[in-house]
Amino acid sequence: MKTIRDVMTGDVKIVGPSQTIRDAARLMASADIGSLPVGENDRLVGMVTDRDLALRAVAHGLDHDTPVRDVMTTAVKYCHDHEDVEQVARNMAELGVRRLPVVDRDKRLVGIVALSNIAQSGDSKAADSLLEGVAQPH
Secondary structure (H helix, E strand, O other), rough: EEEEEHHHEEEOEEEOOEEEEHHHHHHHHHHHOEEEEEEEEEEEEEEHHHHEEEEHHHHHHOOOEEEHHOOOEEOOOEEOOOOOOHHHHHHHHHHHHOOEEEEEEEEEOEEEEHHHHHHOOOOOHHHHHHHHHHHHOO
16 A cells, blocks of 8 residues: 555745745746645645636736735645555545645645656556546536
């Protein structure tokens, strides 16, 4: 049985809530990623996605110097690194999310698990479950 620790991406880029949305967009672009955990004082305080930047910032005419805290999602869902891949895939499907931050037992951010991590895990049941949940039209 594989755990999330076995399949997650451990090299996590983080943005601070007082950094600008320009900083966040540049970091996403340079790392070729669509979301960033928002961390403050060694704690996960939010998530910001490329969609947040488009819909909460650009669509509302916010300046590129707007702090990330103004557009981030604060109700962050996450999983623990010791959880089973199938269990997390089912949870992600129910939540309708394609990625989750991964925390350790001390709730410190240790990684990100994404649809692609689950798909490449070798657990076809988990991958099918997650894909079915997140492939629903809005």
